[in-house]
Amino acid sequence: MTHWLISANTKLYNHYKSFKDHGFIDWKMSSRYHVGDIVYVYSSMPIQKIQYKTVVEEINMRFSEIRDDREYWKDLNAYNIAKSGLYARFRLLERIDGYELSIEKLKQHGLKQAPQHPTKLSGTLLEYIEKNFQQNISIVPQKLGKNNSIVENIYPDEIDCPEKIFEGAQTKVMVNTYERNSKARAKCIELKGTHCYVCGMNFEQMYGEIGKGFIHIHHLVPISKIGKEYQIDYQKDLIPVCPNCHAMLHRKKLNGESPSVEELKKIIRKRMTALNLDF
Numbered sequence: 001m002t003h004w005l006i007s008a009n010t011k012l013y014n015h016y017k018s019f020k021d022h023g024f025i026d027w028k029m030s031s032r033y034h035v036g037d038i039v040y041v042y043s044s045m046p047i048q049k050i051q052y053k054t055v056v057e058e059i060n061m062r063f064s065e066i067r068d069d070r071e072y073w074k075d076l077n078a079y080n081i082a083k084s085g086l087y088a089r090f091r092l093l094e095r096i097d098g099y100e101l102s103i104e105k106l107k108q109h110g111l112k113q114a115p116q117h118p119t120k121l122s123g124t125l126l127e128y129i130e131k132n133f134q135q136n137i138s139i140v141p142q143k144l145g146k147n148n149s150i151v152e153n154i155y156p157d158e159i160d161c162p163e164k165i166f167e168g169a170q171t172k173v174m175v176n177t178y179e180r181n182s183k184a185r186a187k188c189i190e191l192k193g194t195h196c197y198v199c200g201m202n203f204e205q206m207y208g209e210i211g212k213g214f215i216h217i218h219h220l221v222p223i224s225k226i227g228k229e230y231q232i233d234y235q236k237d238l239i240p241v242c243p244n245c246h247a248m249l250h251r252k253k254l255n256g257e258s259p260s261v262e263e264l265k266k267i268i269r270k271r272m273t274a275l276n277l278d279f
């Protein structure tokens with residue numbers, strides 16, 4: 001869980017009323033928030049204080065999925081510009097309004113300058129901010145995630161690899177450990193980059209900044225072939241794949257086996273040719 005400090009432009013939007021009326025604000029995502037992260041909201045001039053403590057309840061929502069909040073916008077131009085991109089839902093946990101979290105005080109406790117872009121909080125500054133809110137134990141709201149379960153990291157990269165989502169068999173989880181292991185991950189990316197080995201997709205090319213470095217890692221060795229002595233070979237055993245191809249690699253064909261990378265590539269090629277698309 002990460003603690004963030006973000007800035008609310010009070011000239012553009014009425015955050016106070018929006019939080020008061022609905023208990024949450026759908027905020028343009030300019031950082032990689034995860035569900036459960038805590039976000040402190042600093043109100044810009046003329047207020048210049050941290051006033052809200054929120055928790056990230058949902059991420060990666062499109063404009064069409066968010067609450068209509070046009071009435072809280074003071075500047076409709078800015079509203080229209082904000083319509084693109086992805087949003088996160090910040091659920092209000094607590095509002096305070098005191099001198100203790102004013103810019104002067106924050107600076108005395110380690111803040112460099114008035115926040116503009118989202119920054120991660122840590123150390124003494126975070127401690128200081130936290131102790132000014134009553135609820136300084138991290139609370140898990142009732143309705144986190146879509147299935148009422150507590151989701152620490154909602155998007156697949158670091159959460160469950162598909163076998164967990166789709167099948168959940170005990171033995172499969174072992175393969176999973178290689179795919180989720182951060183050293184194995186780093187090694188694989190270092191050797192092979194972040195393009196999908198099956199379809200070629202690259203998240204940074206596709207989504208720009210927000211996609212940078214995002215990729216799944218797939219472990220090629222079937223669990224049945226792994227003995228106790230298994231030593232992972234980063235070059236041979238791991239490949240970067242996009243979440244779609246990853247899911248397909250873990251699906252079973254009619255004969256009960258999962259498709260190989262080559263097979264999957266062939267399938268895509270054939271279909272693309274049939275559809276007359278380049279691949």
Ligand SMILES: [Zn+2]
Nearest residue numbers: 196199242245
């Ligand atoms: Zn792919």
Ligand SMILES: [Zn+2]
Nearest residue numbers: 179217218219
């Ligand atoms: Zn996999």
